[in-house]
Each structure stands twice: as structure tokens, then as C-alpha cells.
Amino acid sequence: MAQHPEDDKAAEYWQCPLCGFDVKRGYIICAGCQAEVVYGLTRAEWQSIATVGAAAGGITGALLMLYLPMWLAETFGLNAIMGWGLGFYAVLPIGLMAAAAAYGFARIGDRHRRLRPPRFFARRS
Numbered sequence: 576m577a578q579h580p581e582d583d584k585a586a587e588y589w590q591c592p593l594c595g596f597d598v599k600r601g602y603i604i605c606a607g608c609q610a611e612v613v614y615g616l617t618r619a620e621w622q623s624i625a626t627v628g629a630a631a632g633g634i635t636g637a638l639l640m641l642y643l644p645m646w647l648a649e650t651f652g653l654n655a656i657m658g659w660g661l662g663f664y665a666v667l668p669i670g671l672m673a674a675a676a677a678y679g680f681a682r683i684g685d686r687h688r689r690l691r692p693p694r695f696f697a698r699r700s
Contacts, residue, residue, distance in 0.1 A: 591695050598695075610695040615685040624684040625677040632676025636669035 588597040589612070596607025603612050616624070
């Protein structure tokens with residue numbers, strides 16, 4: 576079955592919904608109306624998702640640092656201090672978990688957004 580030349584063109588170009596101009600894949604500005612072409616998440620969307628990820632990672636890390644020493648003491652009969660087993664030093668692993676979760680959430684969101692067609696945003700004058 577032969578392909579039409581229009582099918583090849585559709586695979587290489589996006590049509591700007593604002594002006595109808597054909598924008599080549601990978602370009603970040605529409606040559607017709609100067610609209611910004613965004614393939615993934617916008618900066619505001621990235622920050623919003625990263626904030627949710629940081630909160631989830633921080634809460635998970637805090638709960639882990641609180642309950643892990645108690646679980647180890649009960650399970651393996653270790654003499655562990657109840658509660659915050661690492662004390663002030665638990666701040667570092669909790670912070671690392673929060674940062675990793677923030678980055679992971681945002682990267683996953685960006686990857687899912689890039690599977691869809693890009694968005695076109697008109698430039699403000």
C-alpha cells in the first residue's frame with residue numbers, strides 16, 4: 576500500500592492552531608505567528624508537579640526514619656532508640672528522598688506530556 580506525500584508531511588510537521596502555519600518537529604517557535612511551541616511540561620507545570628513529589632518524598636522519608644528503627648528493634652531484637660533513630664542526622668536522608676521524589680515525579684510527568692502533540696502559546700506583546 577503506497578503512502579501519500581501528505582502522510583510524510585504530517586509525520587514531520589505540526590500545524591499551528593493559532594495561525595495554521597506548518598511548524599517542523601523540534602522547532603520551538605512558529606514562523607507564522609511567533610507562538611512558542613512547548614513539547615513537554617511548562618516551567619510552572621514542572622514546578623507544581625515537583626512540589627507534590629517533594630511533599631510525598633519528604634513525608635515518606637520522615638515516616639521511614641520514624642518507624643524503621645522501631646520495626647528493626649521488634650523484628651530483629653535490636654536495642655534501638657524508639658522514634659527518630661538517627662536523630663538530627665535523619666534530616667539528610669529525608670531531604671534526599673524528597674529531592675529524588677520531586678525530580679522523579681516531574682520527569683515522569685514530562686515524559687507522559689511529550690507523548691502527546693505539542694502545545695502552542697501565543698506571545699504576549
